[in-house]
Amino acid sequence: xxxxxxxxxxxxxxxxxxxxxxxxxxxxxxxxxxxxxxxxxxxxxxxxxxxxxxxxxxxxxxxxxxxxxxxxxxxxxxxxxxxxxxxxxxxxxxxxxxxxxxxxxxxxxxxxxxxxxxxxxxxxxxxxxxxxxxxxxxxxxxxxxxxxxxxxxxxxxxxxxxxxxxxxxxxxxxxxxxxxxxxxxxxxxx
Numbered sequence: 001x002x003x004x005x006x007x008x009x010x011x012x013x014x015x016x017x018x019x020x021x022x023x024x025x026x027x028x029x030x031x032x033x034x035x036x037x038x039x040x041x042x043x044x045x046x047x048x049x050x051x052x053x054x055x056x057x058x059x060x061x062x063x064x065x066x067x068x069x070x071x072x073x074x075x076x077x078x079x080x081x082x083x084x085x086x087x088x089x090x091x092x093x094x095x096x097x098x099x100x101x102x103x104x105x106x107x108x109x110x111x112x113x114x115x116x117x118x119x120x121x122x123x124x125x126x127x128x129x130x131x132x133x134x135x136x137x138x139x140x141x142x143x144x145x146x147x148x149x150x151x152x153x154x155x156x157x158x159x160x161x162x163x164x165x166x167x168x169x170x171x172x173x174x175x176x177x178x179x180x181x182x183x184x185x186x187x188x189x190x
Contacts, residue, residue: 003074003117004067005124011056013065013072017109019049030077030105033085034062060132064124066108066117073112076121077105078129081138091175092140092184100186101134106157118157122165130189137187139167142180153178159185 008014020027024045029052031040043051055062066074081087081102103125108117122139129137141157142149149158156177159169167185175182 002068003120005064005120005127006067007061007128008056008063008065008075009061010065011053013067014052014056014062014075015049016072017065017075017107018052023049030063030075030107033102033104034077034079034083036085063105064121064128066121066124068112072109074108074117074121075105076103076107076125078103078125078137080134086138086140089175092173092182093171095138095170095184095186098135100136100138101129101132103129103137103139105155106161107155113151118161119164122157122161126165126187126189135188135190137167137189138170139185140173140175140182141185142177143183144180147180149180150178156182159183
């Protein structure tokens with residue numbers, strides 16, 4: 001299997017990975033950290049997908065997609081931290097004043113897990129940020145220390161996967177998700 005990671009510029013492919021089974025469902029669409037919580041709460045049902053469709057048409061697109069042939073099998077959200085809720089997050093510290101990019105969601109579709117796609121997504125997100133002149137990419141994965149994590153709550157990724165991709169722990173956080181601490185990891189692209 002050869003996985004190709006590309007910028008998320010095709011809405012139907014983003015919908016295949018992030019969208020709901022029912023159009024009126026209020027799934028995340030990976031908007032929780034991208035937009036203010038007030039707006040996120042106001043966007044209901046199809047309006048969430050419409051908002052993402054606009055993001056996909058924007059420059060830069062909202063992340064990257066992993067493909068197995070023509071089939072979209074995974075997603076990673078990556079954007080300048082200044083354009084996300086992480087710019088104001090009190091639980092995730094700022095390490096310095098560099099214009100870092102945040103990588104906060106890694107999702108692999110059911111039926112495609114356990115094949116290294118999350119690793120390809122992390123690498124692809126880093127390369128996408130590098131192509132946009134990001135000096136550093138940050139992520140906020142779970143430090144699960146090998147314990148099992150509910151896949152629904154594993155969206156920030158696991159520390160070991162980011163370390164395997166060359167990220168290093170830069171700071172502790174006070175953020176906890178699914179009972180596990182999140183750490184701030186960074187990969188310097190300079």
